[in-house]
Amino acid sequence: MSEATHPQPVSQSELARFQQAFGAALAGQGATPVAGGSALARALAIHRNTSAKAAQDALAANYPVVRALFGDDAFSACAGAFVSAEPPREPRLNAYGAGFPAFLQDYAPAAELSYASDVAALERLHVEALFAADATSLDGAALGAALDPDAVLRLHPATRFTAFSSPAVSIWLAHRDGDEAALGEIVWRPEAVLVTRPGLDVRVERINAPAVAFLSACASGQTLGVAATAAAEAGSDLPTMFAMLITAGAFA
């Protein structure tokens, strides 16, 4: 068979028209515009189901503590609503759900779980750290040699940090450890988190405001001198903070 007898398809081909109609029907937009009757309606239901289940399973895998906070049934309902609102845009489902923390801020059924969005934001940082590029963490000796106030410390590709208005870090850590006692003792206060990946294991720990100030300065390309001044002004015990950040593998 000659290729010349089969010219390249043009844009509004019958295949394109079919996929337009099938895609709209899958999305539940109007009646089924593809001929085929009840057998087609059943097939659409199966494909809709399989596709939504894959996305919901990926969301559950990426947000295990939010799922535990909600309980399985409430999380399923929430995940279903999220998948409808923000379906996957690409085939890598292990990266799915970046918009989930923001979605939870406005998710009315969980309004009493005001910290759920913060916990989700922490879990997202965990996913980002898990899949970030590999790099050797800066060790204490290397840092000592680089203690030039004009040097710029580079964050490890997996390093993430942020400040919350809720005790999201304590809540997350207590759930991860299955620590009922710790859950009962959580004090309502703002907390900040540092997520790192020294070697291959992701670490999550609470950090204080001076450490956030220091890391923010480093992340924006400020020199070590400027970053240290920012941390000191926020009340840092610099040697302790350096030791903590080095142990965590925050720099590359």
Place this chain on the structure above:
Amino acid sequence: MTLTVGLGFKLEHFDDASMCRAQGLWFEVHAENYMVDGGPRLAALGALRDRHPISLHGVGLSIASDTAPDAEHLRRLSALVRRVEPIAVSDHLAWQKWDGVHHSDFLPFPRTRQALDRVVDNVGRVQDALGRPMLVENPSLYVDLPGHEMSEIEFLSELAKRSGCGLLVDVNNVFVSASNIGINAAMCIDGFPADAVGEIHLAGHSPDPDIASNLLIDSHDAPVADEVWRLYRRLIARVGPRPTLIERDDHIPPFDTLMLERDRAHAILVDADRARAPVHV
């Protein structure tokens, strides 16, 4: 015969999988799960790859879309292929992209001459980007769409002939599709062009009573069914031994349980190989 039967790799089976020395064993992973910059998952794949041959099975190329494969996705797949140097790269005869949304399922389309042109072109683009042929798998079908101009076998045979791709025969999908659409599964199995068959998949299926009691779903959540084993023996008897995969993606049993199914398929391939003696192993 070097490669016989492989298993879908699960991270929780890493230690058992790495240590296993079964003759002819290999592993397959979903390519998309490893399209990441770094970290423990990619490291585990690298360590497994040092001990066993790896096949990259894609679930996201959408080669039956009426658009070219996504350039960014192809770039990621190419990078993974260079890193892993897999024994095979495969994906499905289906489409998944619509209006910016990715459906994590294998959607059907009318098998027209025009659709064939498009899929031939798309497979060609993938093969050009990867610098090697790919394998294309028959998906599970749940409805006999109106508008087909050729059977699935005719479509796949033409696709293989024109694009140079190989075929991945999913025997469970043949059984599920034939059951759902009401055609003869053995006749379908007999129709695959022997020369093009590069890999075979075996998996379990389940009914979905919530949607329709008489439909089977390609669920990968159960052992391989007896009817599927019979079709597999029939296919192997005709085309000879081919690398075969036991797929399991849900209700995953212990590694040793999967190895029992794997060894059953391995025995079928070894028998077929002996039947074709003289053989230089």
